[in-house]
Amino acid sequence: MADAAAVTAAVDAPRRRLASAAVYLRTMLVFVLLWWALAAWTANPALLPTPRAVAEALVELIGDREVFMHAGISLGRMLIALVVACALAVPLGLLMGTSPLLDAIIDPTVEMLRPISGIAWIPLALFIFGIGNALPLFIMTYAAFFPILLGTIAGVRQVDRRLVDAARTMGVPQRTILTRVVVPAALPALLVALRLGVASAWTAVVAAELIGAPSGLGYAVEWYRELLMTPQVMVFIGVIGLLGYACDRAVREVAARYTPWAAETRAMA
Amino acid sequence: MATSNPRTPLPSRIVMAAIDMSVSGDLPLGIATSLGRVFAGFAFAAAIAVPLGLAMGAARAVERNVDPLIETFRPIAAIAILPLAILWLGTGTAAAVLIVAYAAFFPIVVNTLAGAKRIPPTLLRAAATMGLSRFTTIRTIIVPGALPAIGVGLRIGMGVAWTAIVAAELAVGAKAGGGGSGGIGQMMFIFYAYSIELNRIIVCMIAVGLVALLLDRGIRTGMRLLMPWGVA
Numbered sequence: 001m002a003d004a005a006a007v008t009a010a011v012d013a014p015r016r017r018l019a020s021a022a023v024y025l026r027t028m029l030v031f032v033l034l035w036w037a038l039a040a041w042t043a044n045p046a047l048l049p050t051p052r053a054v055a056e057a058l059v060e061l062i063g064d065r066e067v068f069m070h071a072g073i074s075l076g077r078m079l080i081a082l083v084v085a086c087a088l089a090v091p092l093g094l095l096m097g098t099s100p101l102l103d104a105i106i107d108p109t110v111e112m113l114r115p116i117s118g119i120a121w122i123p124l125a126l127f128i129f130g131i132g133n134a135l136p137l138f139i140m141t142y143a144a145f146f147p148i149l150l151g152t153i154a155g156v157r158q159v160d161r162r163l164v165d166a167a168r169t170m171g172v173p174q175r176t177i178l179t180r181v182v183v184p185a186a187l188p189a190l191l192v193a194l195r196l197g198v199a200s201a202w203t204a205v206v207a208a209e210l211i212g213a214p215s216g217l218g219y220a221v222e223w224y225r226e227l228l229m230t231p232q233v234m235v236f237i238g239v240i241g242l243l244g245y246a247c248d249r250a251v252r253e254v255a256a257r258y259t260p261w262a263a264e265t266r267a268m269a
Numbered sequence: 270m271a272t273s274n275p276r277t278p279l280p281s282r283i284v285m286a287a288i289d290m291s292v293s294g295d296l297p298l299g300i301a302t303s304l305g306r307v308f309a310g311f312a313f314a315a316a317i318a319v320p321l322g323l324a325m326g327a328a329r330a331v332e333r334n335v336d337p338l339i340e341t342f343r344p345i346a347a348i349a350i351l352p353l354a355i356l357w358l359g360t361g362t363a364a365a366v367l368i369v370a371y372a373a374f375f376p377i378v379v380n381t382l383a384g385a386k387r388i389p390p391t392l393l394r395a396a397a398t399m400g401l402s403r404f405t406t407i408r409t410i411i412v413p414g415a416l417p418a419i420g421v422g423l424r425i426g427m428g429v430a431w432t433a434i435v436a437a438e439l440a441v442g443a444k445a446g447g448g449g450s451g452g453i454g455q456m457m458f459i460f461y462a463y464s465i466e467l468n469r470i471i472v473c474m475i476a477v478g479l480v481a482l483l484l485d486r487g488i489r490t491g492m493r494l495l496m497p498w499g500v501a
Contacts, residue, residue, distance in 0.1 A: 024337040031338060047357065115485075116478035117432040119348075120454075122439055123461035123470050203346040207436045210348060218349070222440075225352035233352055241345035248344065 049231040057231035058238075066220075071239055074209065074216040077133070078201055078247070081140035085197060089145050090190070093152025094178065097186075103153070110149065118143035118204040126212045136208035136216065143204035144197035151193020155186035188262030191255040198251055202244045217243075278467045286468040287475075299453040300476060303438065306362055306452065307430050310369025314426060318377035319419060325378075326385020326415065327407050339378060347372035347433045351440050360441045365434060365452070372433035373426035380425065384418020385411050420492040427484050435477055453477060 032051050039050040049057075061067045096103040118139045129135045159182050167177045183190075209218025217240050224232035255262075275282070290296040325332040347368050354364040388411060396406045438454025442462075457473040460466045 020333075023333050027334050027337040028341065112478070115481040116474050117435060117481065119432055119436040119439065120457070120474050120477040123457045124467065124474065126461055127465065127467060127470070203348060206346050207348040207440065210351065210440050221349060221352050225356060228356075230353075230356065233356070237345060237349050237353065240349045241342065244344035244346065 046228045046230055049234065053231045054234045054238075057229075058235045061232065061235055067235070067239055070215065070217045070220045070236070071243060074205055074218070075243065075247075077136050077216065078140060078198075078205055081137050081201055081205075082144055082194075082197065084137075085141045085144035085148055085201070086194070088141075089148035089197075090152050093149045094156055094182070096149075097153045097156025098178070098182070110146070114146050114150075118200070119207045122208060122211055131212045131214060133213070135212045136205050136218075139204045139208040140201040144201040147196035147200055148190075148193045151189055151196065152186065155189025155193065156182055158189065159185040188255065188259040191251065191259060195248060195251040195255075198247050199244070202240075202247060206240055276465060276467055278471055282468045283471050283475075286466070287472045290469060290472055295456065296453075296472065296476060299451060299456040299473075300480060303434050303452040303454065304480070306365045307369055307427075307434050309362075310366040310434075311373050311427060311430050313366070313370040314373035314430070315377055315423060318374045318422070318426075319381050322378045322381025322419075322422075323385055323407060323411060323415065325382045326388075327403070327411055332382070339375065343375045343379070347429070348436045348440070351437055354437075355441065364441070365437045368433050368437040369430045373430040376425040376429055377419070377422040380418050380422025381415060384415030384422075387418065388414040416496055417492075417498075420488070420496065424485065424488045424492070427488055428481065431477075431481050431484055 035048075036051055039045075039048045042048045045053060058067075092106070096106055121139060121142060122135070125135050125138050129138060163181050163185060164177060167181050172180070205216065206218040206221075209216035210222050213219050217236055221233055221236045221240070224230075224236065287296070321335070325335055350371060351364070351368055354367045358364040358367060392410055392414070393406065396410055401409070434452065435454040435457075438452040439458050442455035442458030453473055453476060457470055460469045460473065
């Protein structure tokens, strides 16, 4: 019975995917038509360009590689910021999750800083770093740090005590317990944390680049707004959304691949 | 040492700056302006997102047709549409409210939908068997069942809204050449750009953090009082 149902589901899967793609296209088509009508009614290309104008801007920006340049810069910054944030937050989270003493010492500072959003650091960071690469990197690292840290701590705490006790009974040294028992068991929670970190870093990069960077997607959006080239503004906004989605998707794929057993992974899918 | 420079931040100077700014009324006014915008935008977002989420949860057809739109726009950060908001609505309160509403909309609608879909199907079947109308089903089963999830959505939405208003005011302050309309974010930018006063910037940052904390705690407490059965 169950097998038959599974087979039917597997056979139906492509068809269902096709159907949902069709629904997606239908909805977006309605959206584009409404947009077109509104643009025609406003008749002010600087205020609301037609979808056609935006499409032409997109082709043009792809043609002269400008989209790729800014997207590459923003993505590169995010990648560096994520690596730095993970390098700081994951070990710290492992320590805080395993040692109540360290947790008691560090947690008050974390709880004090956490409500101050990365964006609120922008003026001070502008003063310290000036306009350039360091500012968006700092803001993104800061924004990604807290979700990753809290996720790591929570992940470590929910590791089954019995696994750790069993390893200890068998005489496994403390460090090996950490790398071979705690980290694999906490991995699904770590990936959820990484996903939240990516989302918050990507939001922060746009804000940071908008205000204080000479390049990147956020900068490009603001640059074209000042030139009143609204189609280009919309292209870059679209690219920001698309890449944000792609990054999120990438983390989910990693989770599905490396931690397929975990409830967290299934909840994400 | 650099500490002799009156601009170097020191805890004592930050406290003095905080007292000074509170007594002069600048800080409370800035916070009040920003909070007013947050509440306005948040109210718009909730007024659209909660009914929409419930409708999507109650009717499969609505969900199928509206969901692509939401999933398409959700990854676009509110700050990214700020340039468009400035273009359409200028650098005043209207643009800020739009940004806040946009930012808060997505967490609220997504959580409301999730809450409405998590209602045990047996309850819905029982309602259908007993001949309840669609409207009564929504009012007596779906809304109460989804309420804790709506509460979570509102709480997350409020957090995002507060972050967004600070970002929006900062960016408006940065790009409108000071001709904006107040709020704590803009205040910070003025302290950075026109009168380099690091102590005051830090006071503003602390204020931003405190307000975020109080908003979060306030909604949490409110939810606990309103629905003790919830798991928010």
